[in-house]
Amino acid sequence: MKLSLGLFSGSTLAQVRRWVGLSAWLLLTPMAGYILWLNQGHSLILVQLALLIVAIIGLVVINSETVVVALQQWWVPLHRPRGWLQQWLYPKGRRQRRAEAHRSNFLGDSLGDSLGDSLGDPLDNRLGVLSVELPFVSVVVAAYLPNEQDIIEETLRHWLTQVKAPAAGWEVILAYNTPTGLPVEDRLRRLARRYPALVLLPVAGSRSKAENLNAALTQVQGAMTCIFDADHHPAPDCLGRAWAWLSTGQYDGVQGRNIIRNAQDNWMTHLVAVEFECTYGISHYGRSLLADTALFGGSNGYWRTAALRELGFSPTRLTEDIDATVRGLLRGCRLVHDPAIITTELAPTQLRGLWLQRQRWSQGWLEVASLYLNRVARTPHLDPVQKGYWLLMLLFSQGFYLLVWQVVPMMISIHLSISDRDLMFENINLAMMGLLILSTLLQVALAMRFRPAHSTYSRRHGFFYCLLSPVYFWFKVAVGMVAFYNHLCGSRIWHVTARTAHRPPQWSPTQASAPAKTR
Numbered sequence: 001m002k003l004s005l006g007l008f009s010g011s012t013l014a015q016v017r018r019w020v021g022l023s024a025w026l027l028l029t030p031m032a033g034y035i036l037w038l039n040q041g042h043s044l045i046l047v048q049l050a051l052l053i054v055a056i057i058g059l060v061v062i063n064s065e066t067v068v069v070a071l072q073q074w075w076v077p078l079h080r081p082r083g084w085l086q087q088w089l090y091p092k093g094r095r096q097r098r099a100e101a102h103r104s105n106f107l108g109d110s111l112g113d114s115l116g117d118s119l120g121d122p123l124d125n126r127l128g129v130l131s132v133e134l135p136f137v138s139v140v141v142a143a144y145l146p147n148e149q150d151i152i153e154e155t156l157r158h159w160l161t162q163v164k165a166p167a168a169g170w171e172v173i174l175a176y177n178t179p180t181g182l183p184v185e186d187r188l189r190r191l192a193r194r195y196p197a198l199v200l201l202p203v204a205g206s207r208s209k210a211e212n213l214n215a216a217l218t219q220v221q222g223a224m225t226c227i228f229d230a231d232h233h234p235a236p237d238c239l240g241r242a243w244a245w246l247s248t249g250q251y252d253g254v255q256g257r258n259i260i261r262n263a264q265d266n267w268m269t270h271l272v273a274v275e276f277e278c279t280y281g282i283s284h285y286g287r288s289l290l291a292d293t294a295l296f297g298g299s300n301g302y303w304r305t306a307a308l309r310e311l312g313f314s315p316t317r318l319t320e321d322i323d324a325t326v327r328g329l330l331r332g333c334r335l336v337h338d339p340a341i342i343t344t345e346l347a348p349t350q351l352r353g354l355w356l357q358r359q360r361w362s363q364g365w366l367e368v369a370s371l372y373l374n375r376v377a378r379t380p381h382l383d384p385v386q387k388g389y390w391l392l393m394l395l396f397s398q399g400f401y402l403l404v405w406q407v408v409p410m411m412i413s414i415h416l417s418i419s420d421r422d423l424m425f426e427n428i429n430l431a432m433m434g435l436l437i438l439s440t441l442l443q444v445a446l447a448m449r450f451r452p453a454h455s456t457y458s459r460r461h462g463f464f465y466c467l468l469s470p471v472y473f474w475f476k477v478a479v480g481m482v483a484f485y486n487h488l489c490g491s492r493i494w495h496v497t498a499r500t501a502h503r504p505p506q507w508s509p510t511q512a513s514a515p516a517k518t519r
Contacts, residue, residue: 023478026405030406031409044413044425047410048410052428054396062439064290066282083289085385086291086292132244135223136170136171137222137223138170138216138220138221139171139172140175140228141230142176142230144176151230155231158234162236165197166239170239171197171220174198174200177203177205178202211313213313220309224303225303227298227301227302227308229345232258234256234344238256238302238342238343239302241338241340243302245338246304250334251336253307253335254294254341255296255297255302257281257337257343258300259452260272260344260457262349263457263461264457269348270461270464273456274462274465277451277457285337288337291385294336295322296322296325298321317368318360319364329379329382329386332381353497359482362480363486366483366484370398370487373395407429447462448462
């Protein structure tokens, strides 16, 4: 096995020793180098400028996304289409030609012509009064059964009894793999006999979610295919809201809003719940509003079946969802984010599970960036705004954590070296840190203001998140550094996120199918 940093293997004492050793190594190694460099009379101006540029770009992006979401909620008419930056930078005729080319290339000339000028935002229907008739729909729930055997029946019952079925019919396919037979499979077969829409698809020889999904894609019959993880409980109206976007022909995929169902389990799930609100309710939504682009997050995703079949999923990728997203964008697929399409999911309840999950996500982004960065820069299928956004996301995934980590050893090195202190850098760094803290507070406040109705977390949890955000940010930076190290070493260990049953939630999406003040 290739060298990797597996901090959370072995006993608790061994985990602590590894963690302390890693932290010391990540801090002392660059600090020693900086002190030697400074003592020889050199400066750190290049690193300081790089940090300043990254901080400025981060501040602009974070605050832009936050501001446009606030504008959309409070002042902007509902019917304004996505891509605010494009509307400001490009003439209307050029945007219209791009949309027509997309319809022609991916839907065919006849369907593209029949859609005519239906380029308006489905939000015109006020996100609830949807008049578009649903076709036959395929729902694919992917599961590694030994890991999810305690929750899969609850999830399938939710789908079959709580989600509004299309009048044209649907199929709910459980695509799963298991190394050995399990008692839950007998119960699943009884459930399938009771609900004919449920299709059980054991995937022999599968070792990944991607292989399960690919097997299901060979059998799906619906015009729209919906991808979900085994712990997700979507809102009753999710299918209708998603098809309202796809039926216009303007988009090939829709990503909904994921919120945490077990936010009350412990302090860590409190943090993840608020983080998800900021991510799905503000960042992803703001990106969609600004640049008319989005990413598929692995679950609560809705695709035109023809487009998804053409893409498929790569079993060799750590994040098959981001890989499929970028490959789709390079082929001309268009994705949109809709925060009104709600699903609930389970956050890891133990630090080890959270670490391993985020380490895989971070390394998966690194992998995708290294594979597709050059192609994204050259593709004709993204306009300059979208291309700039995606280049930033891919570049940040490669260098952000490595660069941001340098702040602490650099500050300490400046104080410990015999060279003159760089007061300008210290003042700029403190100013940037202050602005980043204010930006975080603003984003969290807005996320809590527009959280779904009757959610199990409140503004008190947002305040708790703000207090712990420096520590949590350090945790994510450390995760990113380890992921970067493992990526360089060629280590690609897949750790399954543990799923366990939890106490019954106080809220589910069936109690409030529309989010509070979301449009």
